[in-house]
Amino acid sequence: MNALIHNRLAALLLAVAALGLAVGLVLLAAGMPERAALAWVAGVLPVLAVLVVEIGRSLLRGDLGLDIVAALSMSAALVFGETLAAAVVAVMYSGGTFLESFAEGRARREMSDLLSRVPRVATRRRADTLEEIPLDDIAIGDLLLIRHGDVAPVDGMVESEQAILDQSALTGESLPIRLGRGEDVMSGSTNSGDAFDLRVKRRAADSTYAGIVRLVETAQASKAPMSRLADRWSMLFLLATIVIAAAAWAQTGDPIRAVAVLVVATPCPLILAVPVALVAGLSRAARFGVLIKGAKPLEWLARITTLILDKTGTLTDGRPQIVSIETAGGWREDQVLQFAAALDQASKHPIAQAIVEAARARGLSLPVPQRVVETAGEGLAGEVAGHAVLVGGAGFVAGRLGQGANGTVAATGSVVVAVGVDGRPAGHLVMADALRPGTAELLAGLRSLGIERILLATGDRRAVADAITRDLGLDGVRSELTPDQKVLLVLSERKNGPVMMVGDGVNDAPALAAADIGVAMGARGAAASAEAADVVLLVDHLDRLLPGIEVAQRARQIALQSVAVGIGLSVIGMIAAAFGYLSPVEGALLQELIDVGVILNALRALKIRPVHTGTPLEAAPLP
Structure with missing residues (x-):
């Protein structure tokens, strides 16, 4: 609700400032300069009042930002009768505030219903x-x-x-x-x-789930606030502005010189260029299936050096898959799979459904099973195309066949489904939660984008985690972690730089909230993780991270370029104003031209073309 109120206030201030400027210009053209001045003042005062309140709150928090320059320029222009210049500055400032607010609220969903899954x-x-x-x-x-x-529940x-x-x-x-x-x-x-x-x-x-909810809330409350890119330039620019303005007034005794300097110094390249570039980056990232919840997360996404990955549903697909088929009794692989899948059509068990899906993916026809009897949690017996078929655990099938277990042992992290046909063993299906295809290439691509450390954090057993990640070259594997232990891992890794956590389960939500950037697998992930995260991958492909990070890095670079050029031109204008070559109104108009230039440059972020594009969106449609 606070974000909604802030967005509406920003839009209202921009409307008031723009209306005041427009009405004043109409009155000035009609030959009524006094009334025009009143209209400009009426448009400036609400913006200035809100700005002063925000500055006061920032100072109480110990923050000193560029908003002070904007307040000084508007105040000085009003005091010394330069109302048009003040109105132009008010429109520029409120416009920048609105754009930044838009960037913050564009994709943000409030974490209002974390218990929606229960x-x-x-x-x-x-x-x-x-x-x-x-x-x-x-x-x-x-x-x-x-x-x-x-x-x-x-x-x-x-x-x-x-x-x-x-x-x-x-x-x-x-x-x-x-x-x-x-x-x-x-x-x-x-x-x-x-x-x-x-x-x-x-x-x-x-209960356990409610405890995870509280852990998420605690992690979010303790998370270090993200600073605006503009604020990191504020102190130096603020100091330069005050020095130049004070020197101009002291040397000439003309306060209008100082007003002109302050108007030219209004940090619109920072106030406008940064949010424009970042909002453009948000839009561009969304085209690649990456929803970034605001400008600040996009800035931080560009600076990440440590990545922590969950395993199930993130590094792996999260669903059991057939990794091999062992046959017996002269049956072929497709026949064993066909018998098993046909009978499993009668079961709702996740492994049974995975077997059916695998058979259909191979184009196998599946006859309707007859006289099916399911022993919950153990297996099924029935008839398929005139054959008596058994599917289930090795012990279940061996017992029904009147034989001892044949010694087949599941590898770490896998499960064996035995198949019997017409009273004899027909084979085994070995199933496991396999790595996503292209995982090694994905991790290499992430390292090429500046990710220095990549770790696995999972609640799964150590043996399973080691088996899955054996050839991936990770910098660390942490297994059997509880949600609070994942949070501690995120916090401990901050000493190495900004941390990004990627996950999809309820147990990942606290760590996503605690990380500098939390990334959720949004296509099939839990609602809790999507709501706690700063970034949501809209398609179920981890390689979306590559274009997402590239877009963030390029958008930030474009923003910095715009800022550097804009501030450079502003400093030149400040010096010209200090020597009397620019009046306050001329300085405001010059600043408008600078703004147009930096905004046009910032809009280049809409055309960013990542080198790594990941899985094509047409192959992975948005949910």
Whole structure:
């Protein structure tokens, strides 16, 4: 809400200043200079009043910025009767403020509903009935029914025989886990299997998911504020302005000389060129599927030297994939996959769905299975095209075939799905959460853009993390991390320079909020991570980072070029005004010409062409 009010105030001030200037010019042309002066004053005073309040707040925070020069020039022009010059400065300043406010609010979504992933109501068993109750009414000891696809609203304990849960958003473990009676369930886990009963152990406000929400809020509150690029030039320019203006007044005894210097010195190349270049950069980045939430994050994105990556859903696809097929009994790979996928059409298990998707990707026809019997969490039995087929865990299939396990062992981070046909073993499907294609090339590209350190931070097991990243040349691997430990890693890495964190799960949200730049995978990532991040990749491809960083770097370079040229010309104009070659109005008009030049240069950011363009957008459509 504060951002919305700020945006509306900036637009209102620009409208008032522009109206005052326009009305005054009309009155001046009509031969009414006194009324024209009143119109100009009426347009300047609201801008000046808001500016003085902002300067006071900045000084209380210990900040000293270029806004002081703008306030001095408007005030001096009004005091010494140069109302037209004051009106021109007011329009330039309010225009720059509006552009910067627009850049801040253009893509910013308030973090108002971080708990959107957790249902607002829960289904509670009461005697022989089911009732829907609000989240806050859940009490310790209640028995909740968690249906297939539901998200556990609170921490609890499995009361049914078993539960199949997807905890990837919380722990980074990509494959669903099976929990037996009495085992603990974390809030935020998604039920991937049949409905089960959950005995409540903690109230909603005290559960795991709510703790992550509080951690995000704490991380955002402690995050160092991003400084505007313009402010980093402020002290030197402010000092030069005051020295030149004071010297001109002291040497000539004419205060109008000082007013002219202040008007020319109004830092519009900084106030205008920077937000124009950065807003243009925001628009350009969006064309490559990168949503940057404002001008300040874009500035910092251009300066990142350390990158921390989550694993599941970021470095990897986050979904189980077939990495190999081992056959037996003379069956071919496609036949084993076809039998397994055809039977798995009857299951909602994520691994079953992945097998079906893989078979369809190969163009295999999948007959409709008959007489299917599913043993939850273990496997399926049924008929496919006249053949008796078994699909499931190695123990399940071996037991149904009346044989012992054949010794096939899953590699680290993978799972084996056994297939039996007509009472004999037919083969195994080895499934794992594989690296995204082109990951090594992506990391090399990031290093070429100035990223000096790249680390992996995951809640997954160490063996899985090491197996996934073995040949990537990372600077560090941190595994089995909780959300607060990820935050500590981000904070500890700041000693090496600005830090960017990339993730997609709920467990990544606190670290995204704590990093100098948080980047969320927005296509399939959790709402919490997208809301906590400064940058959202609108398509599910990590290589979007490459054009995003390139656009940010080029936009910042263009802004700096505009500032350097604009300030240089302003200094020349200040010196000319100090020697009496420019009146205040002439100085304001000169400053307008300088502004036009730097804005035109800043708009070059709309034409930035990154060398690294990543996956074509047509191959990865926006959601």
